Structure formats: C-alpha cells, structure tokens
Amino acid sequence: MPWILGVDEAGYGPNLGPLVQMAVAMRVPHVACNVWESLAEVVTKAKPKKRKDTRLIIDDSKAVYSSGDTLHRLERGLFATMINGATTFDDVLTPIDHDLRQEMWFDGGAMVPIDLSMEERQEWHARFSSACACAELELGPVHGIVVNAPKFNAVVDRSGSKATVLADGLVSLLQSMRSSIPGTEPIFVYVDKQGGRNFYAPLISTAFPDGWVNVVVEKATESRYRVTGLEREIELLFTPRADGLHWTVALASMGCKYLREVCMKQFNQFWQSKVAGLKATAGYPVDAVRFIGEIRTAIREMQIDEATIWRKK
Numbered sequence: 001m002p003w004i005l006g007v008d009e010a011g012y013g014p015n016l017g018p019l020v021q022m023a024v025a026m027r028v029p030h031v032a033c034n035v036w037e038s039l040a041e042v043v044t045k046a047k048p049k050k051r052k053d054t055r056l057i058i059d060d061s062k063a064v065y066s067s068g069d070t071l072h073r074l075e076r077g078l079f080a081t082m083i084n085g086a087t088t089f090d091d092v093l094t095p096i097d098h099d100l101r102q103e104m105w106f107d108g109g110a111m112v113p114i115d116l117s118m119e120e121r122q123e124w125h126a127r128f129s130s131a132c133a134c135a136e137l138e139l140g141p142v143h144g145i146v147v148n149a150p151k152f153n154a155v156v157d158r159s160g161s162k163a164t165v166l167a168d169g170l171v172s173l174l175q176s177m178r179s180s181i182p183g184t185e186p187i188f189v190y191v192d193k194q195g196g197r198n199f200y201a202p203l204i205s206t207a208f209p210d211g212w213v214n215v216v217v218e219k220a221t222e223s224r225y226r227v228t229g230l231e232r233e234i235e236l237l238f239t240p241r242a243d244g245l246h247w248t249v250a251l252a253s254m255g256c257k258y259l260r261e262v263c264m265k266q267f268n269q270f271w272q273s274k275v276a277g278l279k280a281t282a283g284y285p286v287d288a289v290r291f292i293g294e295i296r297t298a299i300r301e302m303q304i305d306e307a308t309i310w311r312k313k
Contacts, residue, residue: 002031002186003140005177006248007170009192010061010256012162015311016283016291017264018100019147020256021169023177024082024248025140031188035247038135042127045250056080056124059250060243061257067282074258075116080124081251082142086112089262096259097172098146104304105270106263114262141180145169146259149311162313166194167203174207178234186233190249192242198223200238208234274298 009021026035036045036058044055046063056077057064064073079086086092090108093100100106113121132139147155147165155165170191181187200223204213208227211234216224220240227234239245243253268280271291275298281291292310299306 001027001029001136002188003027003181004031004033004035004246004248005181005187005189006242006246006250006252007173007189007191008243008249008252008256009166009169010253011260011283012166013285014283015285015288016149016281016309017267018098018149018260019152019165019169020144020259020263021147021166021173022096022142022144022252022255022259023173024142024252024255025177025181025187026248027138027140027185029136031186033137035137038137039128039131042124042131056128058247058254060241061250061253063244064254065257065261070115071113071258071261072115074254074261075113076120076124077251077254078258079113079116079121080128082139082255084121084125088112092259092262093146095142096144096146098144099148099151100146100263102150103148103267105267107266110262110266112262114265141177142255143173143176143180144255144259145172146263150308152311153307156312162311163195163197170194171203171207174204178208184232186235189234189236190242190246191236191238192249193223193238193240197238200236201225204236271295271298274302 003025005023005025007023009019011017011019036043042055043058044053045059047057057073058077064077083092088108089110089112092112147169152165155168156162198218198220201213201215204225204227208230211227211230214226214228216226223238225236242249264283272278275295278294281287
C-alpha cells in the first residue's frame with residue numbers, strides 16, 4: 001500500500017506574522033485512490049450547498065476559511081483528523097519546527113479548539129476514524145515548519161530571495177517525512193507549484209542526496225520527478241492549485257492556515273493591548289504598512305527592533 005504525501009504553505013505573501021509549511025501523509029490502497037470519494041460518508045470537498053449536509057469540509061483552505069470567519073470550519077476538519085488529541089496550542093505545535101517562544105505575543109498554553117465544542121470534536125473524530133478503517137486508509141505522520149520574521153529575514157539576507165525560505169522548508173519537510181513514514185512502500189508527493197516555477201530537480205536532489213532524480217516532465221501544467229536508488233520509490237508531482245486536487249494537500253493547506261490564524265490572533269491581541277483602538281491585521285501588504293505605522297511608537301517605547309516583527313519581502 002503506497003503513501004500519498006501533501007505539502008502546502010500559508011503566509012508567504014504577508015509582511016507580518018509567520019510563514020507556515022506543512023506536510024501530511026496518508027496510506028492508501030492504491031495511488032489512484034480518490035480520498036474524497038472513499039470518505040464521502042463523512043467528508044466533502046466544497047462547502048455543502050444543502051443545510052442538512054454536515055460532513056467535514058476538507059479542501060483548499062481558501063474554500064474553507066475567509067478572513068473574518070470563525071475558525072469553526074477549519075477546526076472541525078482538523079480536530080476530526082490530524083490534531084484530535086490537542087488541548088493547548090503547544091499540543092497543536094508538537095510536530096511543528098518553530099521558534100515561536102521567542103515571540104512576546106506567543107501563548108503556547110492557550111486552549112484549543114477555539115470555536116469547536118468538545119462534543120462535536122469527539123463525534124467527528126470517531127466518525128472519521130471509522131470511515132478510514134472501512135476504506136483501508138491510514139492517516140500518517142504530520143510535520144510542519146513555522147518561520148517567524150527574524151528567521152525569515154535571516155534567510156532573505158543570506159540568499160537575497162524569499163523563495164529560498166520556501167525551498168529550504170520543502171527540503172526539510174521531505175527529509176523529515178521520508179524518515180518518519182514507516183516501511184519501504186512507495187511515496188507519492190503532491191506539492192503546489194512554488195512561485196510559478198517549472199524546474200525542481202536541484203531542490204529534490206538536495207532533499208534526497210543519496211538518490212538519483214529522474215525528470216519525467218517539466219511544463220506549466222505539471223512538473224513530475226522520480227527518485228531512484230533509495231530504500232523506496234519516491235515520485236513527486238508539482239501542479240498549480242494542488243490544494244484543490246489532492247486530499248492530503250488540502251488537509252495540509254487547512255493545517256497551515258489554522259496555525260497562522262491562531263498566531264495572528266495572538267499577535268493582534270498582544271498589540272491591541274498596547275495600542276488603544278488598534279484594528280487587527282491579517283499582515284498582508286498595504287494594511288501591514290498601516291498596522292506597523294500605528295504600533296511604531298509602542299515598538300520604540302518597548303525598545304524592540306522592528307526587524308524582529310517586519311518581514312523584509
């Protein structure tokens with residue numbers, strides 16, 4: 001039984017708040033398995049159109065969550081699947097590489113979920129687990145990376161490009177997942193195309209230096225590679241909008257968005273406690289300029305280096 005691995009990110013464009021990358025693995029009966037169809041009893045791909053459709057929504061995070069929404073839809077999908085046992089934000093971050101404890105706004109002891117009841121969480125986790133067993137699906141390891149502003153800026157200073165932050169994160173996730181997925185069954189990796197690039201062979205060689213990277217195809221619609229000479233077969237597919245095409249990428253997309261939104265919630269609450277009347281920000285350009293301008297006096301009074309808050313690119 002092969003493994004399918006989905007990788008995605010959230011927060012690449014903003015100037016404020018962290019960048020989050022995540023990889024999610026699932027063991028499936030065969031590589032062509034459509035997880036949405038196999039779990040159709042409990043999972044749906046898009047927002048239900050019928051009020052009576054209460055299934056979990058697992059999809060591109062932009063289809064599940066919009067700025068200003070509660071976190072309820074994200075939490076339903078995530079706590080029913082890959083983070084069911086978590087009761088604090090620290091618990092959620094257990095499989096995540098991060099330096100968030102350096103942030104003055106970070107509260108690892110904050111209780112989770114935020115907008116989901118314990119009853120609903122337990123019910124849907126049980127239903128999801130039962131459906132997976134019936135469909136011969138096994139949710140596997142999860143790994144993630146949260147890159148805060150100081151680390152982000154350090155990589156940009158070293159390389160001259162913020163694309164290197166994404167590339168470094170992807171290499172780290174691929175290596176972590178390879179070592180943590182048990183057995184020698186094949187791994188099929190699905191990744192959203194990064195910055196419109198079509199050529200990924202050098203990056204893959206960095207992730208798997210003991211293997212041989214074979215280019216299958218490199219074009220705008222897809223870039224596909226096979227890595228041979230390892231303990232198992234590994235194939236990687238980079239496509240646009242992968243988070244709407246592959247179940248594990250969609251779940252990774254939701255996980256990334258959730259981590260970033262909880263971080264931004266804490267970030268905003270911290271600065272709102274320092275500056276009266278401050279409006280929250282999502283951290284994206286234009287509004288980020290407004291926000292940093294409004295907290296600049298507080299930053300100076302607290303003797304904080306603005307570079308520890310503001311991402312350069």
